[in-house]
Amino acid sequence: MIEEKRILYEHLDVPDINTFDVFRQYDGYTRFEKAIAEYQPEDIAKMVMDSGLKGRGGAGFSTGLKWSFVPRDIKPCYLCCNADESEPGTFSNRYVLEKNPHLLIEGILICCYAMGIETTYVYIRGEFTLGKKMLDAAIKEAYEKGYLGKDVRGTGLNIDIYTHPGAGAYICGEETGLIESLEGKRGQPRNKPPFPAVEGVFGKPTVVQNVETLCNLPFIVGNGVEWYTQMGPTYADTRANPPTPDPNTGTKLYCISGDVNEPGVYELELGLTSTELIEVAGGLRGEEVKAVIPGGSSAPILTHYELDTRLDFTSLTLAKSMLGSGGIIVMNETRNIVDCLLNIMKFYAHESCGQCTPCRWGTPWVRDIVQRIADGNGRKSTITRPKFGVAENGRWGDTGETEEIYEDLDLLESVANNIANVDTMTWNTICVFGIAVSWPAVSYMRKFRPEFEAAIREGKLVTLSVAEATVPPEENYAYQQRFVPKEFADL
Amino acid sequence: MSDELIQIETPFAFNEENQRAFDALIGRYPIKEAAMLPTLHLAQKQAGYITPAVMKYVAEQLEVSVMKVKDVVTFYPMFFEEPVGEYVIRVCHTLPCALRDCKVVLDHLKEKLGTDVASETNLAKGTTADSKFTLMKVECLASCDVAPVIMVNDDLYKNLTPEKVDEILDNL
Numbered sequence: 001m002i003e004e005k006r007i008l009y010e011h012l013d014v015p016d017i018n019t020f021d022v023f024r025q026y027d028g029y030t031r032f033e034k035a036i037a038e039y040q041p042e043d044i045a046k047m048v049m050d051s052g053l054k055g056r057g058g059a060g061f062s063t064g065l066k067w068s069f070v071p072r073d074i075k076p077c078y079l080c081c082n083a084d085e086s087e088p089g090t091f092s093n094r095y096v097l098e099k100n101p102h103l104l105i106e107g108i109l110i111c112c113y114a115m116g117i118e119t120t121y122v123y124i125r126g127e128f129t130l131g132k133k134m135l136d137a138a139i140k141e142a143y144e145k146g147y148l149g150k151d152v153r154g155t156g157l158n159i160d161i162y163t164h165p166g167a168g169a170y171i172c173g174e175e176t177g178l179i180e181s182l183e184g185k186r187g188q189p190r191n192k193p194p195f196p197a198v199e200g201v202f203g204k205p206t207v208v209q210n211v212e213t214l215c216n217l218p219f220i221v222g223n224g225v226e227w228y229t230q231m232g233p234t235y236a237d238t239r240a241n242p243p244t245p246d247p248n249t250g251t252k253l254y255c256i257s258g259d260v261n262e263p264g265v266y267e268l269e270l271g272l273t274s275t276e277l278i279e280v281a282g283g284l285r286g287e288e289v290k291a292v293i294p295g296g297s298s299a300p301i302l303t304h305y306e307l308d309t310r311l312d313f314t315s316l317t318l319a320k321s322m323l324g325s326g327g328i329i330v331m332n333e334t335r336n337i338v339d340c341l342l343n344i345m346k347f348y349a350h351e352s353c354g355q356c357t358p359c360r361w362g363t364p365w366v367r368d369i370v371q372r373i374a375d376g377n378g379r380k381s382t383i384t385r386p387k388f389g390v391a392e393n394g395r396w397g398d399t400g401e402t403e404e405i406y407e408d409l410d411l412l413e414s415v416a417n418n419i420a421n422v423d424t425m426t427w428n429t430i431c432v433f434g435i436a437v438s439w440p441a442v443s444y445m446r447k448f449r450p451e452f453e454a455a456i457r458e459g460k461l462v463t464l465s466v467a468e469a470t471v472p473p474e475e476n477y478a479y480q481q482r483f484v485p486k487e488f489a490d491l
Numbered sequence: 492m493s494d495e496l497i498q499i500e501t502p503f504a505f506n507e508e509n510q511r512a513f514d515a516l517i518g519r520y521p522i523k524e525a526a527m528l529p530t531l532h533l534a535q536k537q538a539g540y541i542t543p544a545v546m547k548y549v550a551e552q553l554e555v556s557v558m559k560v561k562d563v564v565t566f567y568p569m570f571f572e573e574p575v576g577e578y579v580i581r582v583c584h585t586l587p588c589a590l591r592d593c594k595v596v597l598d599h600l601k602e603k604l605g606t607d608v609a610s611e612t613n614l615a616k617g618t619t620a621d622s623k624f625t626l627m628k629v630e631c632l633a634s635c636d637v638a639p640v641i642m643v644n645d646d647l648y649k650n651l652t653p654e655k656v657d658e659i660l661d662n663l
Contacts, residue, residue, distance in 0.1 A: 184553070
């Protein structure tokens with residue numbers, strides 16, 4: 001049995017941990033004090049780079065590398081903390097904001113010190129009223145205690161944190177969408193480059209980090225890089241010669257929901273499998289796992305053949321899926337995949353920001369196709385391939401066999417791949433929302449094709465058994481290309 | 492947009508408390524326009540919904556055109572351009588909640604309130620005759636571990652069943 005490794009969530013359930021005094025009892029702000037007393041800003045940036053910390057918001061981009069792109073000579077530089085947690089299946093940031101907001105403030109302070117930042121905006125999604133209230137109260141306390149404001153703790157640093165409420169748009173979780181929204185406009189993502197690190201909010205260099213990423217910083221500084229890198233696997237990227245280390249270090253706040261007995265947030269070292277995670281979350285509610293979404297609703301689905309895929313950034317990328325924000329949704333044998341896809345496509349059709357034509361038109365189109373299939377009006381046709389031979393009447397003639405063509409499934413794949421092509425990983429949209437639409441659409445359809453075909457054939461939703469509904473691994477496009485990477489240590 | 496084009500029902504201005512909150516807000520950003528979302532939240536809290544007069548007032552305060560405010564208001568689902576009930580009930584219906592039978596909760600609410608579900612362009616459809624409740628479906632509320640969930644104004648209610656919904660409505 002795998003045990004939880006609580007680091008970020010260690011003191012989450014301590015009563016009144018949201019107040020300064022209690023937080024202080026549990027080493028609160030000592031890591032920040034250590035940072036300013038013992039290290040230069042460049043040392044902190046180097047530690048973050050060496051720790052191998054990858055951004056926890058979704059893209060999994062190296063935090064240290066992101067910081068290295070920020071020009072040091074252009075001031076002011078801003079930090080935007082992304083607390084616009086809207087990815088279906090993800091709910092770990094909410095608990096940090098509501099229960100332990102001082103941890104986030106400490107993370108922000110360390111980031112500000114390392115990058116020479118004076119102003120931080122925490123973009124909180126509009127629905128998090130309690131989270132915003134708790135964070136605002138914590139920020140007020142931190143100002144009173146001299147950890148924020150002018151001349152922080154007599155060091156000469158000036159650091160301000162402001163909360164900024166969103167207003168219910170999913171796309172504002174995309175970093176450039178967030179920046180646009182923060183500037184008081186529609187949250188429509190920008191073309192990149194220039195990347196926010198060079199030209200972000202108000203035209204200045206901007207570091208955009210997720211809440212969970214920032215909450216890792218106090219522990220990296222407090223316990224050291226060596227301690228941090230012991231957690232989680234480090235793979236060898238054998239595409240480079242000599243192989244370069246590909247770290248998946250640290251813990252992840254895995255959010256597990258759907259058909260498990262004890263849904264919730266579990267903090268575990270990166271690199272465990274779906275089967276293990278389901279076990280940690282009190283086991284499956286139901287008889288059999290039909291499918292697992294490994295990283296929020298945008299991530300390509302995993303079939304029951306792929307449950308041994310390790311839930312870390314590298315392994316899931318190799319399995320043609322992604323860890324994303326760590327929102328794991330489990331579905332048991334009673335679930336209909338067509339129905340699930342319909343739900344997700346309704347979400348994306350509603351949340352498309354409308355900036356790029358392929359996404360604005362394509363996403364509702366995909367939704368309508370899935371709706372049509374779910375309603376039992378899926379289109380199919382039969383074609384006969386001509387073949388000369390002895391026909392039934394004993395004469396020479398056409399003996400062609402008829403074949404059923406599921407037009408709507410081809411159309412679904414074609415429309416989705418024209419928003420963003422999942423095979424070539426190229427998108428015809430400004431931001432990666434396009435790929436977040438086509439990834440589920442194409443992967444559900446390819447991996448659970450029998451269930452889609454059955455719905456079209458029977459004219460109604462048919463829930464097949466797990467074995468019948470799933471495309472076998474030898475025909476599964478993603479499974480074929482999958483390989484489990486060797487541990488770097490084994491090399 | 493010129494003034495003649497805006498039909499102003501009741502002129503709008505921040506009350507004393509909100510004016511103070513607004514003054515604190517505006518100092519946080521290097522440009523005034525950036526205070527758009529928090530300002531609109533404040534205004535909506537005071538006025539109930541974003542009327543043309545509110546938009547005009549906000550535009551004046553932030554020194555931008557009314558069209559720019561309208562642009563933002565129409566983009567974000569949390570801003571209402573029509574009157575809503577005293578209690579806005581948001582029912583999450585995205586996948587994790589759907590897997591935990593949010594439809595039962597939604598159907599129960601529909602039956603109990605005797606109203607349909609509001610759409611973004613027609614809030615009146617989901618508002619009860621006495622203007623007490625507005626029922627709407629929303630996308631993921633980031634509480635999938637305690638699904639199904641609803642939000643009543645600013646409060647989140649978890650692990651719902653029809654019985655719990657009755658209890659919540661009775662206590663409002």
